[in-house]
Amino acid sequence: MRISTAQIFNSGASGIGRNQSDLFKLANQMATGRKVLTPEDDPIASAQALVLTQSSAVTQQFLKNQSDALGKLNIVESQVASVGDLLQSVRERLVQAGSTTLSNSDRAYITTELEARFSELMGIANSQDGEGNYLFSGYQGAVKPFSATTSGAAYQGDSGLRLLQVGAARQMATNVTGNQLFEAVRSGNGSFVTSAATTGAGAPVNTGSGIIDQGSVSDPGKWTAALAAYPGGVQIKFSVAAGVTSYQLFDSPAGTTAYTAAQAYTPGQSIKLERTTAPASDFGAAVVVSGQPANGDAFTIAPSTNQSIFTSLRSAISTLTSGIGGAYTSTEYSNRLAESLGGIDQGLENVNKVRSTVGSSLKELDSLSSSAEDLKLQYASSVSSLQDLDYTKAITDISQKKLQLEAAQLSFKQISQLSLFSIL
Numbered sequence: 182m183r184i185s186t187a188q189i190f191n192s193g194a195s196g197i198g199r200n201q202s203d204l205f206k207l208a209n210q211m212a213t214g215r216k217v218l219t220p221e222d223d224p225i226a227s228a229q230a231l232v233l234t235q236s237s238a239v240t241q242q243f244l245k246n247q248s249d250a251l252g253k254l255n256i257v258e259s260q261v262a263s264v265g266d267l268l269q270s271v272r273e274r275l276v277q278a279g280s281t282t283l284s285n286s287d288r289a290y291i292t293t294e295l296e297a298r299f300s301e302l303m304g305i306a307n308s309q310d311g312e313g314n315y316l317f318s319g320y321q322g323a324v325k326p327f328s329a330t331t332s333g334a335a336y337q338g339d340s341g342l343r344l345l346q347v348g349a350a351r352q353m354a355t356n357v358t359g360n361q362l363f364e365a366v367r368s369g370n371g372s373f374v375t376s377a378a379t380t381g382a383g384a385p386v387n388t389g390s391g392i393i394d395q396g397s398v399s400d401p402g403k404w405t406a407a408l409a410a411y412p413g414g415v416q417i418k419f420s421v422a423a424g425v426t427s428y429q430l431f432d433s434p435a436g437t438t439a440y441t442a443a444q445a446y447t448p449g450q451s452i453k454l455e456r457t458t459a460p461a462s463d464f465g466a467a468v469v470v471s472g473q474p475a476n477g478d479a480f481t482i483a484p485s486t487n488q489s490i491f492t493s494l495r496s497a498i499s500t501l502t503s504g505i506g507g508a509y510t511s512t513e514y515s516n517r518l519a520e521s522l523g524g525i526d527q528g529l530e531n532v533n534k535v536r537s538t539v540g541s542s543l544k545e546l547d548s549l550s551s552s553a554e555d556l557k558l559q560y561a562s563s564v565s566s567l568q569d570l571d572y573t574k575a576i577t578d579i580s581q582k583k584l585q586l587e588a589a590q591l592s593f594k595q596i597s598q599l600s601l602f603s604i605l
Contacts, residue, residue, distance in 0.1 A: 229563075237560035240553050243348055247550045250345045251543065253355040256310055258539045260317075261357065263305050264490075265532045268525055271298050271494060275522045278501055281511050285504035292501040299494050303329060306363055306491075317359035326359040333491035336360055348549055353542055357535055366531045368488040369523055370395040372404055373414065375468055377516040378479035385513045389475030391419065392515050395523045396454075396468035396482065403465025407454075410462060414483040415454050419446065419474035426474065428452065433481050448472060454482060472512065490531075493524025 277283075278291045306327045309315050314322030320341030327334045340361070342354040368374045375393045378386050398404045416433040419426060420443065430440040440456040449471045454464035468482060500517045503509055509517065 233560050233563050237557060239349075240557050240560065243346070244550060244553045244557070246345045247347045247546050247553065250347055250353055250355045251546050251550075253310065253343075254539055254543055254546070257316055257355075257357050258536065258543065260305055260308050261362065261532060261536045261539060264302065264362065265529060265536065267298055267302055267305070268490065268529045268532060271295060271497075272522065272525050272529065274298075275497055275518060275525060278497075279515065279518050279522070281505065281515065285506070288501045288504050292498055295494065295498050295501065299329075299491070299498065302491065302494065303327060303334065306334070306359060317357060317362060319356070319358045327363070327491070329491075331495075333489050333493075333495045334363075336364060336489075347546065348553075351549070353546070357539065362532065362535050363491065363528075364489040365487055366490055366493075366524070366528050367485040368527065369483075369485045369520075370397060371485055371527060371530070372398045372401070373466065373485055374483050374520070374523075376481055376483075376520055377513060378416065378481050385509070387474065387478040387480075387513060387516075388510070389419070389478045390472035390512045391470050391474030391478055391480070392472045392512060392519070393417075393480045394469045394471075395519070396466060398466045400463075400465030403463050407462060407464040407466075408484055411456075411464075412484065414481060415440065415464070416479055416481050417452060417468070417470070418479045419476065421474075421476040428470075428474075430454065430456070433483060436479065446470070446474070488524055488527075490525070490528040493521055493528060496524065497521035 274291050274294060278288055306317055307315060307325055308317075312322075315324065315326050315338070318324050318326035318338030320343065321338050322343075324337055326338040327336055336359050338359045340358050342358070343356045344352040345355050347353045373396060375396050377393070380386055411432065413435075414433040416431045416436045417428055418431055418436065419428050421427075426446040427443040428446045429443050432438040432440065440458055442457065449469060451467045451469050454466045454468065456462040456464075466482075468480075470480065497518065500509070500514065500521060503514075505511050505514045
């Protein structure tokens with residue numbers, strides 16, 4: 182085999198260039214802190230690092246969504262809490278207004294305050310977030326959800342929930358709809374509504390001092406069955422003969438079918454809602470009537486329906502405005518105010534339920550964020566193990582490559598000086 186001078190020079194230059202390239206690569210690794218600079222350095226590690234980096238980016242987006250959801254829900258929770266505080270204040274004023282010792286002038290002062298509370302409640306219901314979207318309008322963020330009416334307020338929003346993807350398999354609502362918070366409120370005690378009977382024109386028929394409470398359900402199953410059989414509810418009619426007061430239960434609203442025989446009335450004693458005539462039925466509920474009903478007085482027990490908080494508050498204001506001695510007797514005033522107070526109590530219960538739901542979402546977000554942060558650290562650790570440089574090994578490699586380069590340069594220098602003429 183013949184070795185030419187050109188081959189010697191090419192081989193020497195190639196060795197020097199290879200060592201210089203290796204040193205340059207090590208210098209880049211030292212500068213960047215990464216051992217994998219291009220996919221060719223470690224194809225398997227590069228592929229794994231790419232998958233992990235993409236997964237980490239998705240987790241980072243979930244964290245951003247969780248942060249956005251947290252901010253939105255904190256605003257909602259604050260407004261819902263304000264509604265609860267406002268209703269509690271209204272309730273205190275209604276309890277105060279229930280005293281029959283107050284004058285109509287005193288009630289007028291309370292009415293003025295309740296009007297201010299109504300306006301405040303309307304303001305909360307129409308509040309906006311930092312982006313100018315109405316909080317309680319559902320999907321229609323640009324639509325003002327509530328407008329005042331003579332009987333309360335009308336809702337222009339919808340039931341849409343604004344969802345954010347806060348996890349791989351979890352979407353979370355970041356809003357509460359107006360109908361969910363302000364309108365999905367059961368009237369009465371939540372199962373039925375008690376009220377003094379009125380004529381077809383809405384005028385009161387009671388002339389005695391009987392007052393009915395909100396009643397209670399002891400057996401929800403029996404009450405549900407009774408509603409299916411008697412959807413109109415029950416009517417309690419009183420009669421007075423020879424100084425003895427008795428009552429009977431009839432169908433409602435007609436009041437023509439007797440459900441029970443006449444029974445002696447004792448003020449403050451529980452009246453069981455039932456049908457003792459064929460077909461007998463226990464409604465699983467009871468009410469208490471206090472005071473002394475007059476002959477012909479009656480009370481109705483009707484199934485609960487949804488009644489907005491605005492309607493309950495407006496009804497209370499109307500009752501206070503009429504006062505005692507005007508449209509209502511003292512007894513009728515007390516009965517109507519008790520109905521409004523029951524509506525406010527149910528509103529408070531609904532607000533607390535909604536607030537509990539929002540609180541659960543906030544707690545879940547904390548848990549999701551904690552898990553996502555842990556996952557993000559795991560991804561970063563895995564990528565680091567694939568890509569990050571071992572500085573101790575790199576320094577050793579640099580020293581070795583420098584030594585090899587110097588040896589190659591020195592060898593090339595010695596070999597390049599060899600010539601046949603030097604031997605002759």
